Amino acid sequence: MDLSIVIPAYNEEGSIEQTISQLYGVLCQHNIPHEILVVNDNSKDNTEVVLKQIQLRVPTLVYYTNTGPNGFGYAVRYGLERFNGECVALMMADLSDSPEDLVKFYKKLQEGYDCVFGSRFSKGGKVLDYPKLKLFINRLANQIVKVCFNIRYNDTTNAFKLYRREVIEGLQPLLSPHFNLTLELPLKAIIRGYSYAIVPNSWTNRKTGKSNLKIKEMGSRYFFIMLYCLIEKYFSRGDFHRQKAVLVSRQQLIKE
Template structure:
């Protein structure tokens, strides 16, 4: 297949209960809207039938690929592993639960087409677009974490954690080669990197519905993410987000020629 317009990356860990429905919705959308797209499921060391289900679907869907992580490495590792292997002019990732409907990808694509280097879905820019609200305690912890993240890292975005983000291919090649956080805290890290490299990041309101099967624990994982925020600051002070480091390993298909936008 020639270079596609869009690559859709879906990180998956023990998703056998819902990956079939996810693939049905994503592939239907790709065909119905005539997207020139590849779909890539990154299996993060699942112990269930996630990989087998994807492989079965691949028999009938040549646009579908399966990428296997070397064991369970975390969501951040999975997203990076997928996006760095993606071939699309625009590359994006979405959570396996499709809390933001895949059709909303058109909003991210439109933002990229208008000049953004990174387009991030936001649950909180327009609360009216939330179809199923989180329980109150999840909303409280989520807002608290976002406030701490914005303060500690200088990020202006209302929602850093929404698992629905798109990138120009050259921007993704640089950002994800500099990424170091491999679990839940990778979202603010990649936004921090993009901002430090003066890329244009646009926040886009998207429809979103809470899934009760969400695995994130705001107490346990929230504390870990706070530790990772400190690690991001340390990495920055040690010069580990230097643009030149990533430029050395960007594939020759497209060369990243410096800061995307000042």
């Protein structure tokens, strides 16, 4: 099963080389066929220059420059429209996610699941140098999501996840232009009936650069996506559910 890794990058000249090098080395060590797809989100620094240099020694690296509109969600969606693998993982450019954890995700997916969701707060997961305010807000937000959607998953806002290609196709259209995409993807997958496994993962705060997540700006955007998904869950009458979508597609093929 070919694996694609979509990595959005905005002003990541200080970390992108180490991230790609470690990721490539681990995937080659485990003989996992892959592509590393970086979306340069119109960076203002030398991120693109660094990517060109890395391409000379990492043959599985491809990159695109998203000239706009820009934002985390736009960049990820740009990559999700262009990946070639049978499954796709979302990872951060700052090496906060572990390549070894990705190998665990990949092996778990091969057990037959549609998605693998990372959890930093389940037994076996861990966080290192997580800012206290962000940690408090994270745990509060995830608890609210758990209660509202009646799910067991406790880390929906974690960007680090792995999806089969057909899941990404079944979650369209994607709406989120910013970090709220990390909430939209798993909630839609759960609501629409895709199977998922939860695997503990580690998270390490970035060593260089700065986070582009702005808490004050994102609160209302996360709430909008949560409300949107709640409406689908309780009022769509299953119109977007995986089984119903497959049935409609088959009926359309028969008519044609």
